[in-house]
Amino acid sequence: MSVFIGMPGDFPANSAKAVQNSQLRFNLRKATHTIRGKRATVVGELPDWAELRAAGKAIKDHTLRHLDRYLVQLEEAVQRAGGQVHWARDAAEANRIVTDLVRQTGETEVVKVKSMATQEIGLNEHLAEHGITAYETDLAELIVQLGDDFPSHILVPAIHRNRSEIREIFLAKMGDAPADLTDEPAALAEAARLHLRERFLRSKVAISGANFMIAETGTCVVLESEGNGRMCLTLPETLISVVGIEKLLPTWRDLEVFLQLLPRSSTGERMNPYTSTWTGSTEGQTFHLVLLDNGRTNVLADEVGRQALRCIRCSACLNVCPVYERAGGHAYGSVYPGPIGAILTPQLRGLGSDLDASLPYASTLCGACFEVCPVAIDIPEVLVDLRAKVAHPRAERAGMRVAGWVLAKEVRLAKAQRLASRFRKLVPKRLPGPLSAWTDTRDLPDIPKESFREWWARNERA
Amino acid sequence: MSARKEILDKVRKAVEGAPEVEIPRDYRTTIPHDDLVAHFAERVDDYRAIVHVLPSAEVPALVAKVTEGRRMIVPEGVTLAVAQVVPEDELLTADGVLTGCAVAIAETGTIVLDAGPDQGRRALTLVPDYHLCVVRADQIVSGVPEAVARLDPSRPLTWISGPSATSDIELNRVEGVHGPRTLEVIVST
Ligand code: SF4
Numbered sequence: 001m002s003v004f005i006g007m008p009g010d011f012p013a014n015s016a017k018a019v020q021n022s023q024l025r026f027n028l029r030k031a032t033h034t035i036r037g038k039r040a041t042v043v044g045e046l047p048d049w050a051e052l053r054a055a056g057k058a059i060k061d062h063t064l065r066h067l068d069r070y071l072v073q074l075e076e077a078v079q080r081a082g083g084q085v086h087w088a089r090d091a092a093e094a095n096r097i098v099t100d101l102v103r104q105t106g107e108t109e110v111v112k113v114k115s116m117a118t119q120e121i122g123l124n125e126h127l128a129e130h131g132i133t134a135y136e137t138d139l140a141e142l143i144v145q146l147g148d149d150f151p152s153h154i155l156v157p158a159i160h161r162n163r164s165e166i167r168e169i170f171l172a173k174m175g176d177a178p179a180d181l182t183d184e185p186a187a188l189a190e191a192a193r194l195h196l197r198e199r200f201l202r203s204k205v206a207i208s209g210a211n212f213m214i215a216e217t218g219t220c221v222v223l224e225s226e227g228n229g230r231m232c233l234t235l236p237e238t239l240i241s242v243v244g245i246e247k248l249l250p251t252w253r254d255l256e257v258f259l260q261l262l263p264r265s266s267t268g269e270r271m272n273p274y275t276s277t278w279t280g281s282t283e284g285q286t287f288h289l290v291l292l293d294n295g296r297t298n299v300l301a302d303e304v305g306r307q308a309l310r311c312i313r314c315s316a317c318l319n320v321c322p323v324y325e326r327a328g329g330h331a332y333g334s335v336y337p338g339p340i341g342a343i344l345t346p347q348l349r350g351l352g353s354d355l356d357a358s359l360p361y362a363s364t365l366c367g368a369c370f371e372v373c374p375v376a377i378d379i380p381e382v383l384v385d386l387r388a389k390v391a392h393p394r395a396e397r398a399g400m401r402v403a404g405w406v407l408a409k410e411v412r413l414a415k416a417q418r419l420a421s422r423f424r425k426l427v428p429k430r431l432p433g434p435l436s437a438w439t440d441t442r443d444l445p446d447i448p449k450e451s452f453r454e455w456w457a458r459n460e461r462a
Numbered sequence: 463m464s465a466r467k468e469i470l471d472k473v474r475k476a477v478e479g480a481p482e483v484e485i486p487r488d489y490r491t492t493i494p495h496d497d498l499v500a501h502f503a504e505r506v507d508d509y510r511a512i513v514h515v516l517p518s519a520e521v522p523a524l525v526a527k528v529t530e531g532r533r534m535i536v537p538e539g540v541t542l543a544v545a546q547v548v549p550e551d552e553l554l555t556a557d558g559v560l561t562g563c564a565v566a567i568a569e570t571g572t573i574v575l576d577a578g579p580d581q582g583r584r585a586l587t588l589v590p591d592y593h594l595c596v597v598r599a600d601q602i603v604s605g606v607p608e609a610v611a612r613l614d615p616s617r618p619l620t621w622i623s624g625p626s627a628t629s630d631i632e633l634n635r636v637e638g639v640h641g642p643r644t645l646e647v648i649v650s651t
Contacts, residue, residue, distance in 0.1 A: 027632070030632070030633065031633055034633050035633075047490075048488070048489040048490045051486070051487075051488040051489035051490075052489045054486050054488070055485060055486055055487055055488070055489055058483050058484065058485040058486060059485055061483040062482075062483040062484075062485055064477065065477055065480050065481075065482065065483055066477075067473045067477065068470045068473040068474050068477075071469075071470065071473070072470070081616070087464070087465040087466040087469055088465060089465045089468055089469060093465060137640075138630075139628045139630040139631070139639060140628075140630035143630070156629070156630060156633065157630075158630055158631075159633075162632060163631055163632055166631060185631040185632065185634040185636050186636050188631055189628055189630075189631070189636040189638075189639050192639065193638075193639055193640060196640065197640070200640070201554070214615065217615040217616065219615045225626070225627050225628055225629070225639075226626055226627070226628045226639035226640050226641070227588060227626040227639055227640035227641025227642075228639065228640045230584065230588050230620065230640070230641060231588065231640050233584075234584045234585050234588060235585060245469065245473075252610065252615045253610060253611070255610050256491070256606050256607035256610040256611075257489070259606050259610070259621075260489075260606050267629070269623070270505065270508075270569070270570040270571065270623070271567075271570040271571070271572050271621065271623035272623065273509075273622065273623050273624050273625065273626055273627050273641070274620065274621065274622060274623075274626070274641060275619075275620070275621035276584075276618070276619070276620055276621075277615065277618065277619040277621075278618045278619075279615055279616050279617075279618075282618045283577075283583055283584065283618065291469070293465075293469045293472070297469060297472035297473055297476050298472075298476075300472075300473060300476035300477060301472075301475065301476035303480075306476075
């Protein structure tokens with residue numbers, strides 16, 4: 001994986017910066033705690049959650065065990081339904097394939113649905129180098145793109161921006177934003193609606209990812225909320241979907257499990273507003289499926305680490321992680337932040353750089369991520385395994401300190417808040433919710449110092 | 463070597479000797495419910511969609527009432543009448559669309575469209591700002607597994623749970639970004 005996305009430096013340096021950014025910390029805390037609560041409620045509604053989770057885990061493991069067979073089956077099914085299938089070994093190859101496909105249409109503009117795979121390969125940047133402009137259409141992605149910025153959360157990529165920042169970005173960069181735009185969320189969403197509507201209707205080419213692909217039927221599945229996904233999947237003449245090879249499910253029936261696990265774990269809803277499924281060429285559209293490896297087969301070869309490929313990108317593990325909450329998504333230096341990023345990124349990219357070598361240490365091993373994961377990925381287990389593989393003394397030294405340091409900083413801040421209210425001045429006045437929560441340390445989640453120390457002690461002995 | 467062959471070879475090598483995995487399906491595949499219609503209506507309402515439940519004989523009158531003054535697209539398979547019908551090629555300026563559905567799910571308050579004759583192509587329920595959907599009581603199943611079993615994957619499916627929404631700005635929920643801002647559901651019993 002050659003594309004470097006995110007901040008330079010390593011996790012300790014990045015998180016140090018982030019911890020000092022009070023806006024980021026406030027937004028992140030509000031977001032993670034809100035979604036966490038919603039998730040717990042809707043998960044609690046299902047008496048068979050544990051059984052669904054066990055099935056989800058096993059379906060994914062079974063698929064990975066026979067990934068070669070299912071990929072071939074998928075390819076045949078997509079082709080039978082009039083779609084074309086392309087295979088990409090790495091980011092460069094995928095970018096080349098997509099760029100060529102867009103060029104063949106003669107278009108120089110494409111609309112995009114939020115897709116982590118295309119972020120991972122740096123597709124927008126590659127298209128730009130070849131004279132093709134890619135327009136992100138998810139509201140948060142639009143905010144990130146217009147702000148010349150990086151996503152910081154899987155589900156709410158612009159969570160590090162508050163409403164007045166978003167208003168400023170729209171006024172400065174949107175071109176057609178109304179001059180009297182307020183910072184009301186409804187007004188900002190309306191501005192985005194108008195801004196993108198004409199683009200949807202005009203665009204001939206769309207690029208998407210997919211949450212799932214069904215080997216048996218050749219069906220692709222996209223879950224979303226805003227309808228921008230439906231716009232992109234439905235209106236353009238050509239649809240190009242770039243999908244990691246691990247997104248496969250064997251049978252149509254398997255969706256009955258994942259359409260229960262994903263929305264509830266992700267946005268904390270019983271169901272997300274829109275789910276689209278399509279099989280091959282639909283309603284006269286030209287359809288291309290680009291199957292992406294880009295390091296996934298390396299992850300698959302690792303007996304402990306391969307479970308990371310079960311991930312359905314729900315972001316539940318981010319929302320419960322005490323380190324993510326303080327460090328923010330950018331510190332992880334990749335499109336995959338939080339606990340899943342800490343195990344997936346170093347496996348996809350290798351442990352070569354300081355950043356990637358430090359990621360396995362971006363955790364206290366408290367285990368909360370494992371508990372909420374809808375496909376039961378034992379993230380602490382993989383972290384420990386990766387730590388053993390890091391052969392980079394400097395990153396190791398820096399990394400050892402980082403999780404503990406981030407948490408200790410939080411405690412220092414909390415104390416400062418209790419003693420004096422000076423920190424309150426840093427909190428933007430327009431943010432809703434009782435500011436008093438900030439001075440109430442009981443609101444702070446338990447800081448799992450013990451598990452970090454225990455781990456440390458264990459490894460010292462080993 | 464082709465990328466296809468190289469990737470497949472790498473996969474085969476990576477999983478060589480890995481154990482087989484049994485898939486336990488101990489979760490509920492049917493969720494018995496005393497009153498599916500009421501349950502569905504309550505769950506749709508939770509998404510801030512408008513929902514009515516009434517006997518089939520009274521549906522035409524309600525459809526006429528709620529579509530009054532609206533220029534509506536009506537796919538050819540729909541048997542209900544509205545006052546002002548506009549042709550499909552006026553999609554961009556139509557006020558709304560009236561459709562049936564393929565399946566509805568009580569547990570999650572979801573309607574599923576499969577582009578059947580009473581629903582039309584996918585853009586029809588996407589571009590206009592108002593979507594009125596008439597659901598027959600016998601189309602409502604209790605949970606997701608029953609819906610998946612009833613649906614045909616070769617058709618393009620759109621699962622709709624409430625109006626279009628975003629929570630991207632400080633997690634404030636805003637209804638209606640790109641899809642219809644208003645979803646109105648009539649359950650015909
Ligand atoms: S690792 Fe699990 S909890 Fe985290 S994003 Fe992936 S599926 Fe969700």
